Amino acid sequence: MNIRPPRRIRANISYDGTDFHGWxxxxxxxxIQGTLEAALSAIEGAPVQVTGSGRTDSGVHALAQTAAFxxxxxxxxxxxxxxxxxxxPHAIRAADLVETEFHFHPRYHALAKTYEYRIWRxxxxxxxxxxxxxxxxxxxxxxxxxxxxxxxxxxxxxSAFAASDDKDELGLSKVRTIFDSELLxxxxxxxxxxxxxxxxxxxxxxxxxxxxxxxxxxxxxxxxLDALRPGYLDKPGARRPGSRAPACGLFLVSVEYxxxxxxxxxxxxHAGPPHLDETAD
Amino acid sequence: MNIRPPRRIRANISYDGTDFHGWxxxxxxxxIQGTLEAALSAIEGAPVQVTGSGRTDSGVHALAQTAAFxxxxxxxxxxxxxxxxxxxPHAIRAADLVETEFHFHPRYHALAKTYEYRIWRxxxxxxxxxxxxxxxxxxxxxxxxxxxxxxxxxxxxxSAFAASDDKDELGLSKVRTIFDSELLxxxxxxxxxxxxxxxxxxxxxxxxxxxxxxxxxxxxxxxxLDALRPGYLDKPGARRPGSRAPACGLFLVSVEYxxxxxxxxxxxxHAGPPHLDETAD
Numbered sequence: 001m002n003i004r005p006p007r008r009i010r011a012n013i014s015y016d017g018t019d020f021h022g023w024x025x026x027x028x029x030x031x032i033q034g035t036l037e038a039a040l041s042a043i044e045g046a047p048v049q050v051t052g053s054g055r056t057d058s059g060v061h062a063l064a065q066t067a068a069f070x071x072x073x074x075x076x077x078x079x080x081x082x083x084x085x086x087x088x089p090h091a092i093r094a095a096d097l098v099e100t101e102f103h104f105h106p107r108y109h110a111l112a113k114t115y116e117y118r119i120w121r122x123x124x125x126x127x128x129x130x131x132x133x134x135x136x137x138x139x140x141x142x143x144x145x146x147x148x149x150x151x152x153x154x155x156x157x158x159s160a161f162a163a164s165d166d167k168d169e170l171g172l173s174k175v176r177t178i179f180d181s182e183l184l185x186x187x188x189x190x191x192x193x194x195x196x197x198x199x200x201x202x203x204x205x206x207x208x209x210x211x212x213x214x215x216x217x218x219x220x221x222x223x224x225l226d227a228l229r230p231g232y233l234d235k236p237g238a239r240r241p242g243s244r245a246p247a248c249g250l251f252l253v254s255v256e257y258x259x260x261x262x263x264x265x266x267x268x269x270h271a272g273p274p275h276l277d278e279t280a281d
Numbered sequence: 282m283n284i285r286p287p288r289r290i291r292a293n294i295s296y297d298g299t300d301f302h303g304w305x306x307x308x309x310x311x312x313i314q315g316t317l318e319a320a321l322s323a324i325e326g327a328p329v330q331v332t333g334s335g336r337t338d339s340g341v342h343a344l345a346q347t348a349a350f351x352x353x354x355x356x357x358x359x360x361x362x363x364x365x366x367x368x369x370p371h372a373i374r375a376a377d378l379v380e381t382e383f384h385f386h387p388r389y390h391a392l393a394k395t396y397e398y399r400i401w402r403x404x405x406x407x408x409x410x411x412x413x414x415x416x417x418x419x420x421x422x423x424x425x426x427x428x429x430x431x432x433x434x435x436x437x438x439x440s441a442f443a444a445s446d447d448k449d450e451l452g453l454s455k456v457r458t459i460f461d462s463e464l465l466x467x468x469x470x471x472x473x474x475x476x477x478x479x480x481x482x483x484x485x486x487x488x489x490x491x492x493x494x495x496x497x498x499x500x501x502x503x504x505x506l507d508a509l510r511p512g513y514l515d516k517p518g519a520r521r522p523g524s525r526a527p528a529c530g531l532f533l534v535s536v537e538y539x540x541x542x543x544x545x546x547x548x549x550x551h552a553g554p555p556h557l558d559e560t561a562d
Contacts, residue, residue, distance in 0.1 A: 016408040061409070090411040127297040128342070128413060130371040 059247030140215030209242025340528030421496030490523025
């Protein structure tokens with residue numbers, strides 16, 4: 001008998017989120033997770049659950065969302081990648097499939113995530129970019145935005161940047177560490193890039209909303225630092241520093257994991273021979 | 282009394298053609314020309330006819346299609362551009378509006394047009410490019426394609442590259458002059474760029490089809506030169522050198538006009554003062 005255990009597979013998923021109701025499965029609605037699960041279940045011939053590094057909202061895009069799933073089917077990974085992409089709509093692509101540690105969890109094991117937010121500045125937004133950028137052609141004072149972006153670096157209580165309707169996180173810590181936060185000027189657009197150890201629901205879009213308020217002269221450095229203090233929202237008259245920027249400008253760029261999970265040491269000899277044809281990808 | 286004549290206005294129109302049934306008005310279908318005419322008619326308060334430099338097919342894009350229309354409404358051109366873009370869907374944008382000679386005709390006066398065709402080569406097509414490129418990840422012998430692209434330069438009878446169903450051009454000359462024709466390798470994709478004094482219906486897509494046949498080893502230089510000879514299609518057993526490549530990879534890049542039409546000499550004094558506010562754009 002040659003019964004081999006199911007494989008845990010990690011993949012990078014890119015998607016144009018425009019026509020999807022976000023990552024998470026919702027009955028009767030097209031979602032990224034639901035579409036991936038339907039395609040993988042068809043290949044497996046049994047229900048397959050897909051776990052992502054986190055949810056993305058309706059309309060948000062991903063250059064490389066990390067997903068993992070467990071498969072009993074022994075199809076070589078090159079063939080699995082092709083079969084999966086054949087079944088998926090062209091707005092979702094799966095790449096970089098590798099066999100990973102069986103306990104790998106894309107959310108719990110994530111060390112850092114990087115997001116980008118694009119703001120189109122020219123009066124006329126390119127028809128070819130309109131799905132992938134927030135068109136804001138109105139005057140903005142960039143030095144104030146650049147300074148505020150830098151102030152967000154460090155470990156702060158981001159309660160004032162959490163979704164106002166976020167019930168999932170009630171009682172949980174809203175302290176997060178931002179490693180990098182910068183606003184870059186590019187031709188026709190601004191690019192806000194942020195890398196942190198975790199992000200609350202709507203946090204990046206609320207940060208961009210605050211940066212836009214700073215650009216309009218409605219939010220200064222002291223007000224931002226106030227909003228980052230623990231208990232800020234409990235103060236009478238406390239206001240959120242910015243309103244949520246539109247989803248279409250937001251991209252999940254990458255998710256980082258401990259090297260030991262990405263490049264695990266060789267298996268002990270008693271675990272059987274490595275399946276080179278299946279792990280080479 | 283101050284009755285001023287209607288203005289002839291020229292504009293550059295860019296569009297994502299994915300969700301449109303081509304340029305030309307068709308009853309009951311969303312077309313670029315029809316959408317522009319509806320928006321301009323709403324501004325004018327009367328029917329406005331829009332003329333383009335040529336039709337683009339269903340699904341074909343434009344970076345700068347040249348269009349012209351005649352307007353009695355004296356709205357300044359800056360305001361007209363904003364009003365028009367407010368009324369248009371985001372997939373169509375109007376730019377560079379200028380008042381032009383009253384007899385200006387975007388098709389009859391065009392000296393040259395440039396098209397680009399994009400072929401995505403990587404196994405996985407980016408979800409953000411899929412609407413704007415033809416995904417062809419299969420083996421292609423590029424040197425043969427590059428040589429054939431260059432052979433198309435010059436004045437030839439392009440009957441074998443015309444649409445097989447093109448009744449509009451029956452009896453009309455199918456001789457055209459190609460000024461530039463080159464295939465460029467870019468990261469992840471091939472870019473075919475062609476500039477000529479005119480193009481038959483489906484001609485660029487049929488040329489790209491022929492280049493793909495050459496890349497697959499199915500069409501050599503002699504067969505291409507044969508297909509460019511007058512009367513080629515009348516020979517028994519004559520086959521078209523390539524089948525039409527998909528619309529989504531094709532972009533109309535620019536249309537060129539005589540400088541005298543773009544920068545006409547100053548009007549004679551008796552024509553009245555120039556309306557600087559309306560022509561500065």
